[in-house]
Amino acid sequence: MKRPCISVAIKATKKRTMNKKRIQIFLMVCDVALIIIYALLFHLSRPMSSTSVAFVPQGSIGQIITYMVDKNFDLHARVDKYLLDLIGKPQAGWVSIQESVLTRGDFLYKLSHSKAPLKIITYIPGETKEFLLAQLALEFNLSYETLQQEYAKATPYADGFIVPETYYIPVGIKEAQLIHFLFAHAKRYHKDVFEKIFGEFNEQKWLKFIIIASIIQKEAANNEEMPFVSSVIYNRLKKEMKLQMDGSLNYGQFSHTKITPQRIREDTSPYNTYMYKGLPPQPICSVSKEAIFAAIFPKQTNYLYFVKNKNGTHTFSQNYETHLENIKKE
Structure with a gap:
């Protein structure tokens, strides 16, 4: 008669044991959850x-x-x-x-x-980096001198590297971050352009073409003239003639300075193509894709001279006598 009572007692004991284990597991889970929550809160508050x-x-x-x-x-x-x-x-x-x-x-x-408010800055082809950095300093309340220093640390090229286009730049950006942003884009841009044409990026070849493109950018009246201006540059280089192009003197701070006979006589920098043969050592301004293509693919001509005409474009010629006649006409 006592066996049913013993069985019931055993079952009750097992049930209490199971409940204790469940409670222990629940408490362990709670402890682990609390540890995770505390760890996340600590992580988030650091x-x-x-x-x-x-x-x-x-x-x-x-x-x-x-x-x-x-x-x-x-x-x-x-x-x-x-x-x-x-x-x-x-x-x-x-x-x-x-x-x-x-x-x-x-x-x-x-x-x-928290999206940042943006300002639109347009860098036009033919402009120098001095004017771009001055504009950026004014628009974003930055130090022009610090921008110049960050630029110099980032590249050995005096100009022609930053891509002329429209940029959306956040308010609150600092000098180093801004230069890094412009240069990261420029590196991708130049690499893509030259790899599409040559299959690889060669820095020396790239620099030569950008220098020529920068002179074309300053001299040509429009995109259609660019391959013809390019042909004059290559023809003069081949004949070891001085380039004698005003645009080469519109470098840096002189981007908008009118080139006078006095300036040609007094500027002893290597950018003076009236004084020195060959190309300047550095690009003189920002360059468009059209100017780069013209530098790589010049028009095949015998032109050695050109002069601005009444239409605002240029008249090209093969010899000096014709060139003088063209000057008289204008």
Whole structure:
């Protein structure tokens, strides 16, 4: 008669044991969850430094995090990826961070919700980098001297490297970041153009063509004239004649300076093609794709001279006598 009572007691004991185990498991899960929550809160509250604006590339959240880690942002590739999945995917483009020191949580939130206001800057072909940097300094309240220093650190080329086009630049950008942005685009642009034509990028060949293109850009009245101006340059170089082109003296700060006989006599820089044979050592201005193509593919002519005519274009000639007659006509 006692056996049923013993059986019931055993079952009750087993049930209590199972309940205790469930409670223990539940408490362990809660402990682990609390540890994870505390770890995430600690992770999100940690201070990190940032630029006032940050660029977010196109791509998945993982690709964006990898890009920003490569740019020395203090992010955790795996943890911050999952956090951004919860907060929201960053939109491609410039993001306004503003604070130089902020928490990681604030930074991740701004990546997803704080688009930076942009200003439009147009850099025209034929302009020099001095005028571009002066415009950027004025528009974004930056130091012109610091921009010059950052430019000099980034490239040995005096001019002709920054691509003339319209840029959308975020308010709050700093000098080094702005130069890096312009140069990263320029490197891709020049590499793509020359690889499409030659199959590879050769720096010495590139520099020669950009120098010629910069003179063409200053001298030609329009895109149609560019291959003809290019032919005059190559024909004169072949005959070891001085180029004698006014445009070569419109370098740097002299971009908009009228070239006078006095200036030709007094400018002893290597950009004075009236004084020295051959090409200048550096490009003299920004160059369009049309000027680059003209430098690479000149028109096949015997022209050695050209003079501006009443229509605002140029009249080309093969010999000096005809050139003098053309000057009298104009």
